[in-house]
Every structure is written in structure tokens, then in C-alpha cells.
Amino acid sequence: MNNRKPIIKVENLVKKFGDFVANDHLSFEVYEGEIFGFLGANGAGKTTAIRILCGLSFPTSGKLEIAGFDVYTQREQIKRNIGYMSQKFSLYEDLNIRENIQFYAGIYGLPVADIRNKTEELIGELGLSSIANSVVRDIPPGWRQKVAFSVAIFHNPKIVFLDEPTGGVDPVTRRQFWEQIYQAAARGITVFVTTHYMDEAEYCERVSIMADGRIEALDTPENLKRKYNAGSMEDVFLKIARG
Amino acid sequence: MKEFIGFVKKEFLHIFRDYRTLIILFGLPLAQILIFGYVIRNEIQDVKIAILDESKDPVTREISARLLASGFFKIDQYVASAKELENIFKRGKIREVVVFENQFAERLKRDGTAHMQIIADASDPNSAKMIVTYTQGIVSTYLSELNSGTKMPMIIEPRIRMMYNADLKSAFMFVPGTMAMILMLVSAMMTSIYIAREKETGTMEAILVSPLRPLQIIAGKVTPYILLSFINAVIILVLGYFVFKLPIRGNIILLLGETILFISLALSLGIMISTVSSSQQQAMFISAFGLMLPTMLLSGFIFPIENMPLVLQWLCAIMPPKYFITVIRSVMLKGTGVLLVWKETLIMISMLAIFIWISAARFKERLQ
Numbered sequence: 001m002n003n004r005k006p007i008i009k010v011e012n013l014v015k016k017f018g019d020f021v022a023n024d025h026l027s028f029e030v031y032e033g034e035i036f037g038f039l040g041a042n043g044a045g046k047t048t049a050i051r052i053l054c055g056l057s058f059p060t061s062g063k064l065e066i067a068g069f070d071v072y073t074q075r076e077q078i079k080r081n082i083g084y085m086s087q088k089f090s091l092y093e094d095l096n097i098r099e100n101i102q103f104y105a106g107i108y109g110l111p112v113a114d115i116r117n118k119t120e121e122l123i124g125e126l127g128l129s130s131i132a133n134s135v136v137r138d139i140p141p142g143w144r145q146k147v148a149f150s151v152a153i154f155h156n157p158k159i160v161f162l163d164e165p166t167g168g169v170d171p172v173t174r175r176q177f178w179e180q181i182y183q184a185a186a187r188g189i190t191v192f193v194t195t196h197y198m199d200e201a202e203y204c205e206r207v208s209i210m211a212d213g214r215i216e217a218l219d220t221p222e223n224l225k226r227k228y229n230a231g232s233m234e235d236v237f238l239k240i241a242r243g
Numbered sequence: 244m245k246e247f248i249g250f251v252k253k254e255f256l257h258i259f260r261d262y263r264t265l266i267i268l269f270g271l272p273l274a275q276i277l278i279f280g281y282v283i284r285n286e287i288q289d290v291k292i293a294i295l296d297e298s299k300d301p302v303t304r305e306i307s308a309r310l311l312a313s314g315f316f317k318i319d320q321y322v323a324s325a326k327e328l329e330n331i332f333k334r335g336k337i338r339e340v341v342v343f344e345n346q347f348a349e350r351l352k353r354d355g356t357a358h359m360q361i362i363a364d365a366s367d368p369n370s371a372k373m374i375v376t377y378t379q380g381i382v383s384t385y386l387s388e389l390n391s392g393t394k395m396p397m398i399i400e401p402r403i404r405m406m407y408n409a410d411l412k413s414a415f416m417f418v419p420g421t422m423a424m425i426l427m428l429v430s431a432m433m434t435s436i437y438i439a440r441e442k443e444t445g446t447m448e449a450i451l452v453s454p455l456r457p458l459q460i461i462a463g464k465v466t467p468y469i470l471l472s473f474i475n476a477v478i479i480l481v482l483g484y485f486v487f488k489l490p491i492r493g494n495i496i497l498l499l500g501e502t503i504l505f506i507s508l509a510l511s512l513g514i515m516i517s518t519v520s521s522s523q524q525q526a527m528f529i530s531a532f533g534l535m536l537p538t539m540l541l542s543g544f545i546f547p548i549e550n551m552p553l554v555l556q557w558l559c560a561i562m563p564p565k566y567f568i569t570v571i572r573s574v575m576l577k578g579t580g581v582l583l584v585w586k587e588t589l590i591m592i593s594m595l596a597i598f599i600w601i602s603a604a605r606f607k608e609r610l611q
Contacts, residue, residue, distance in 0.1 A: 092446060099253070
């Protein structure tokens with residue numbers, strides 16, 4: 001595994017809000033094509049870190065390289081190579097599925113003819129032909145989630161950042177969603193995902209666990225369970241969180 | 244550019260999908276102009292009056308005839324006795340009763356003095372005052388004519404001319420004011436609500452992660468509203484011109500230019516409001532109380548600024564609509580050129596710069 005190329009390189013990332021240190025010298029690497037779980041309790045600093053990685057916020061200090069580009073000077077190139085999906089799914093509720101897909105494809109600058117063909121292809125793949133003209137407000141959360149994820153990787157990014165992507169959906173839909181994530185990874189897209197469902201942590205190739213702004217553990221789920229002598233990721237998490 | 248067009252297209256989709264808002268956007272100026280123009284009016288016309296003439300001589304008949312010929316008043320009924328007056332006012336239809344005393348002409352001739360009484364329904368004090376003033380005016384005109392033959396002492400007769408609005412039409416005042424209000428509503432309120440909505444639903448983040456530049460996002464957001472506001476402004480001007488015969492004496496290009504300046508100003512205000520509010524409701528409240536009320540009350544639209552207490556006058560001085568209304572009135576009614584409105588124009592441009600600067604600063608802060 002260690003002969004894989006790193007696609008995200010973070011060295012000593014620090015983010016302060018006034019006196020409060022949200023990210024305290026984070027250092028980690030994510031490899032190309034990997035599914036990387038980014039775990040931590042609420043308030044541990046996950047969202048701050050993911051926002052910095054996506055270019056929504058500036059770091060206070062540290063060296064960060066994403067898809068081979070520098071976070072400070074090459075934001076433009078980074079943005080072209082990443083996708084992002086938040087817990088809120090980020091779809092326009094008053095637009096229909098087709099319009100949402102076309103809009104997001106449009107702001108990534110894809111050629112118009114491509115957008116049209118690929119949109120229909122995607123709608124067919126997702127099995128949404130019958131409701132492609134329904135406004136998002138009227139479709140169930142599970143389908144919204146599917147569409148939101150497809151939209152986030154529509155422009156074929158090198159990395160996709162998923163911030164709590166499975167919040168508020170039922171276990172069956174979550175299961176299906178992870179199948180979608182595996183498919184994306186199989187296409188070579190690196191997946192960086194935060195979650196607080198510990199069963200989902202088991203699906204990741206490697207996970208990091210944050211507490212109080214620091215990364216306390218980073219390894220494969222098997223190694224972590226062995227190291228902490230725990231039966232499940234849930235136990236690992238509790239042991240780390242309790243210090 | 245392609246990305247930008249896609250963005251604008253999406254904004255139009257939002258607007259057209261929400262057809263109720265669209266109806267409000269275009270129905271409102273129509274309704275408001277017609278309401279302000281026809282219903283709420285300062286001038287007097289066809290006010291229903293009653294006359295109690297206990298004398299019934301040539302003089303009282305002449306005064307009555309003149310009152311009714313003026314066009315301001317319309318006779319509803321002749322009253323026979325003072326006992327009926329109370330009931331007449333209670334019914335509310337009649338707003339003034341003119342009473343002539345017994346032997347009016349005779350007393351006038353004999354004593355040089357005769358009494359008439361003007362009783363007005365002052366439950367609406369402003370119009371009661373105006374109705375009474377108009378009545379007095381007609382009576383004193385008649386009186387001075389009556390005196391002109393005789394050897395009365397000197398009389399100073401001021402000749403009054405109302406410049407720029409000879410008929411004192413209130414539409415002249417309401418059209419520019421309504422224009423300021425509608426443009427504020429469409430530009431500032433709508434943009435602030437729609438941007439706040441993107442923040443609320445998380446789509447703003449998704450757009451910020453995309454390669455679109457912040458400037459493209461803002462421009463894409465406001466372009467449809469510039470267009471809508473401009474169409475609205477033209478509708479109001481056309482309505483004012485054809486329905487209320489509001490003259491456009493100044494340069495139409497200057498007028499439209501100033502309108503676009505004010506639209507940009509309102510949009511920048513809307514953007515600024517959206518940067519400080521976190522939800523649609525908040526944006527709506529700030530726009531309604533921070534913009535709509537001052538536009539109506541503190542811009543000279545309804546209440547003249549010169550009559551306000553000093554503190555309120557200062558407050559008026561920082562209200563953008565005040566300057567727009569001043570400019571629009573001078574250009575439309577007086578036909579002034581850019582040389583006479585440069586001060587107001589400059590103030591509006593500076594305000595625009597300040598609002599954009601604050602919004603940009605707030606936007607950067609969010610990224611920190």
C-alpha cells in the first residue's frame with residue numbers, strides 16, 4: 001500500500017480562531033484512489049480541516065498540497081480537480097434533477113454538448129428517468145443523496161470530499177450510498193469522507209481519528225482494532241475519545 | 244464566460260419557477276402606482292358638501308354657485324335646519340357643511356359683516372384642513388371682487404404660481420417615490436433573500452468550492468435582478484407618463500442612467516444585508532425594516548424632510564432613496580441636466596463604493 005502515490009499532503013496544518021486552536025499541527029497523507037475516513041467527535045475540528053482542504057477557508061499555517069497543487073497559490077487548479085458534497089446535499093430544491101445536474105456541470109465549465117449527453121447518461125444510470133423532471137423538493141432524501149453525489153463527481157475530479165454525507169438517511173440507503181462510493185473509488189477517484197457512524201468507518205481503507213484538534217490515530221481499521229484491543233471501530237473510537 | 248451564462252440561466256429558472264414572486268414583482272409597481280396615484284391623493288376633488296342656506300339671497304346663491312363650479316366640491320344635499328347637521332356628519336358621506344346666516348346679503352350691505360360657518364369633518368384632520376382652506380379661498384376671492392368696485396382700502400392680491408407642478412398633482416410626488424420603493428424592494432430585498440437562501444441550503448458552499456470566482460458568483464446573482472428592476476422602472480415611468488401625464492422634461496438617458504445607478508446601489512445593499520444575515524427570514528426582516536420603512540418615511544417620499552426634527556434630517560441624509568428621489572424629481576419635472584444633480588449622483592456613487600467594500604470585506608472574513 002505504501003508504494004501508492006499521495007494525492008493529499010498535509011504537514012503541520014494549524015488553524016486558529018482567535019485563541020482557539022481548531023486544528024493543532026495536523027500531518028497526514030491520503031493516497032490516490034483511496035477511501036479515507038476522517039473521524040472525530042463533534043467539535044474535534046473535522047469540519048474546519050475539510051473546509052481548508054476544499055479551499056473554503058485559509059489555514060493559519062502549515063504546508064498543504066492537494067492533487068499536486070499548493071493550497072496558498074494554486075486554489076484555482078485545486079478547485080478544478082476536486083468535488084465536494086456536504087451533509088445538506090447542496091441541491092436547489094426548486095429546480096428539477098436534470099437542471100441541477102446541468103447547472104453544476106455548467107459551473108465546472110464542461111462543454112455544452114458534453115453536459116447534455118452525460119446528463120442523460122447519468123439519469124439513465126441512476127434509474128431516475130421517470131422523475132428527472134421532478135423538482136428536488138419532491139423527491140425522497142435517499143435519491144437526493146444519490147443525485148448530490150453524482151453531481152459532486154460529474155466533472156471527474158481527482159478527489160471528492162464528503163462532509164457527513166450520510167446524515168439523516170436510513171441504514172439501507174446508507175448501504176447503497178457506500179456502494180456508490182466504492183464505484184467512484186474503482187474509477188480512480190480518491191474519496192475523503194467524514195462521518196460519525198462508526199460502522200461506516202469499517203468501510204474505509206484507512207481512517208484517522210481526531211480529538212481536540214489533533215489526530216490521535218491513523219491506520220487501517222484492522223490495525224486500529226488490534227492496537228486498541230477492540231472488537232469494533234466503535235470501541236476504538238470510545239477508547240480514544242476517553243483518552 | 245460559459246460558466247457565468249450557466250449561472251445566470253439558473254437564476255432565471257429560480258425566478259420563473261417561483262411565479263408568485265414574479266407576479267408580486269410586476270404586479271406591485273402597477274398596484275402601487277395606481278393606488279398612490281388615484282386613491283391616496285393630497286389634492287381635493289369632488290368633495291361632497293351640504294349647504295344650509297337660511298338666507299337664500301343673490302349673494303349666498305352666488306357663493307354657493309362658485310363653490311360648486313370650482314370642481315373641488317359637489318353638492319350632496321341642501322339642508323333645511325341646523326338640527327340635521329349632526330346626523331349628516333354621522334353618515335360620513337358629507338365632509339363639509341357651509342352655513343349662511345339669516346339675511347346674509349342684507350347684513351353684508353348694512354353692517355359690512357355677515358357670518359357664514361364652515362363645518363368640516365375633522366376625523367381626517369389633514370383633508371379637513373385642506374377642504375376648509377379651499378372654501379375660504381373661494382369666498383375671499385368673491386369678496387375681493389365684490390369690493391373692487393367700492394372705495395375699499397388697498398388690497399394686496401398675491402398671484403400664486405406653482406412651478407413645475409401647476410396643478411399640484413400628487414402623482415408627481417408619488418411616482419418617483421414609488422419608483423425608489425419598488426427598486427429597493429426588487430433589488431435589495433430579493434437579492435438579499437435569494438443569497439441568504441443559498442447560504443441556508445448549503446448550495447453557496449458548493450458554488451464556492453467550484454472554480455467560479457466570487458466576482459462571477461455575485462455578478463451572476465445580480466444580473467437577472469438588474470434586468471428585472473430596470474424593466475420595472477421603465478413600466479413605472481411609462482405608467483406615470485401615460486396615466487398621470489407626468490412630464491419627462493429632462494434628458495431620458497440621464498434619467499435611465501441615474502436609475503441604473505440606484506439599482507446598483509440597492510443591489511449592493513442587498514448583497515451587504517445577505518453577508519450579515521444567516522437566514523432568509525433575517526434577510527427579509529432587515530430589508531423590510533432597514534430599507535422599506537426608511538424609503539417610505541425618511542426619503543421625502545411622503546413627509547417633507549425640511550419639516551423633520553434635525554436628528555431625523557441627519558438620518559435622512561444617509562438614506563440612498565432620498566438622493567434618488569431628489570434627482571428623479573429634478574430631472575423629470577424641472578428638466579435639470581447633470582450639472583445640477585452631480586452632487587446627489589456623486590453621493591450615490593460613494594455609497595455604492597462603500598457598500599461594495601463592506602460586502603467584500605465581510606466575504607473575505609467568512610473565508611478566514
